[in-house]
Amino acid sequence: MxxxxxxxxxxxxxxxxxxxxxxxxxxxxxxxxxxxxxxxxxxxxxxxxxxxxxxxxxxxxxxxxxxxxxxxxxxxxxxxxxxxxxxxxLLRPRLRGETLLLWGLAPAVLLTGLLGYAFWARGARRRRPENAASLSESERARLDALLAQDGGTSAGTGSPMKNAR
Known part of the structure; x- marks a missing residue:
């Protein structure tokens, strides 16, 4: 204590x-x-x-x-x-004409960054497919066959391929 x-x-x-x-x-x-x-x-x-x-x-x-x-x-x-x-x-300058840039620059940069991120996120959401199509049964069988030919394991097991490239 x-x-x-x-x-x-x-x-x-x-x-x-x-x-x-x-x-x-x-x-x-x-x-x-x-x-x-x-x-x-x-x-x-x-x-x-x-x-x-x-x-x-x-x-x-x-x-x-x-x-x-x-x-x-x-x-x-x-x-x-x-x-x-x-x-x-003064440690905290007064809000006057000549200090307006000093007081306003940091919030302006923050706001610009937030708006830039919002536009980027909105564009990324539009570019992403809404419902990513999963493989059909015939496509999965074809993939398993290709992986088996190449020395990999079955895609349906979830285990990694033996010869990863």
Missing amino acids: LAAIVLAVAAAPAFAVNPGEQLSDPAQEARARELGAELRCMVCQNQSIDDSDAPLAKDLRVLVRERVKAGDSNSEVLDYLVSRYGEFV
């Missing part, structure tokens, strides 16, 4: 926020953490500033906390950072 608890704690994400960076007001600190989770570390690129140990991420965390402490709203803090660093600082 103790080993499971230790593994669970070790697997939890380690936040890079140092105790000296934290705000004394718990509500402001919670807002700063919420904002930090939305902001990209410009060095690590796929981590939030709260998860990164990079010096630039530390500077951004301090800047966010200064703005929160000064009384800025969440949107004002984000707008300030976007004006300073560009849209790239």
